[in-house]
Amino acid sequence: MAVLYKAYSSPPVRCVMMVADILNIKYESQEINPLLREQDSPEMTKKNPMRTIPTWEEDNFVLGDSHAIILYLFDKYAKPEHYYLYPKDKQIRAKVNLRLFFDCGVLFPRLRSVMAPTYMGRLTEMSNSMRKNIDDSYRVLEAYLSDTVYLADDVITLADISVVSTLATLNGLRPIDRFPKLKRWYDKMCEEDFVKRINMPGAQEHIEGLLTLMEMNKSKLKSHI
Numbered sequence: 001m002a003v004l005y006k007a008y009s010s011p012p013v014r015c016v017m018m019v020a021d022i023l024n025i026k027y028e029s030q031e032i033n034p035l036l037r038e039q040d041s042p043e044m045t046k047k048n049p050m051r052t053i054p055t056w057e058e059d060n061f062v063l064g065d066s067h068a069i070i071l072y073l074f075d076k077y078a079k080p081e082h083y084y085l086y087p088k089d090k091q092i093r094a095k096v097n098l099r100l101f102f103d104c105g106v107l108f109p110r111l112r113s114v115m116a117p118t119y120m121g122r123l124t125e126m127s128n129s130m131r132k133n134i135d136d137s138y139r140v141l142e143a144y145l146s147d148t149v150y151l152a153d154d155v156i157t158l159a160d161i162s163v164v165s166t167l168a169t170l171n172g173l174r175p176i177d178r179f180p181k182l183k184r185w186y187d188k189m190c191e192e193d194f195v196k197r198i199n200m201p202g203a204q205e206h207i208e209g210l211l212t213l214m215e216m217n218k219s220k221l222k223s224h225i
C-alpha cells in the first residue's frame, strides 16, 4: 500500500490528503514532526532529498512536492468522473498548471517565510514586508478570479485544492477580507465536504501553533534582554 509521510498541520500535506480522498485512494500515514526535523533523517533524506513533507511512496517509487504528487495521483487514479479536476482542454489545463506553479513558487513560499523564523524562535509577529508580500499574492489570486468562478475554470480543479490548503493557514494570519472575489471563492471552497473535513481542522491546528509559537518567542526574547 502507498505511504504518505505527513504532518496534518502542513498545507501541502492537506492538499495531497484532499486529492487522495476525492480520488478514493487508500494509503498508510507515517507521521513526521517537522519541528523535530524528522524529515532530515538519513532514511527520509534518501527518499526525498528536498527533505520536505508531503512525501509519497508507492511500489518503490518515491515522490516529493505536493504539486508533483497530486498530478501523479490524478494520472494514475482518476476515473472519468474526476476528469473535471484536470481538464483535457489545453488552455484550461495550462491555467491549472500556472496556478499550481503559483502556489508552489510564490504563495506557499510567502507562508513559509513566516513559518521558518517562527519555528526557529526568531519571529514574534509578521513584519510589514511579510504582510505586503502576502497581500501582493492575494492580489494575483483576485485577478485570477476575474473570469471564472474557481481559479482556473467554472468548476473546482486541482489548482483550487492546492491553493485552498495554503490559503486556509494564511487567512488565519493575514485575513483576505479586502479581496472580495478571493473571499467569495474561499467561502465557497469552505462549503465543500472535503475542505471542511480534511483541510480546516489541520489549518486551525497550524494557525494556532504558529500564533502560540510567536507568543512564546516574545517571552523568550524579552527574557534575553
Ligand SMILES: N[C@@H](CCC(=O)N[C@@H](CS)C(=O)NCC(=O)O)C(=O)O
Pocket (backbone or CB within 6 Å): 010, 011, 012, 034, 039, 051, 052, 053, 054, 064, 065, 066, 067, 104, 108, 112
Ligand atoms: N513545495 C513543497 C513544499 C513542502 C514543504 O516545504 N513542506 C514543509 C512542511 S509544511 C516542510 O517539509 N518543511 C521542512 C523544511 O523545509 O525543512 C510541496 O508543495 O510539497
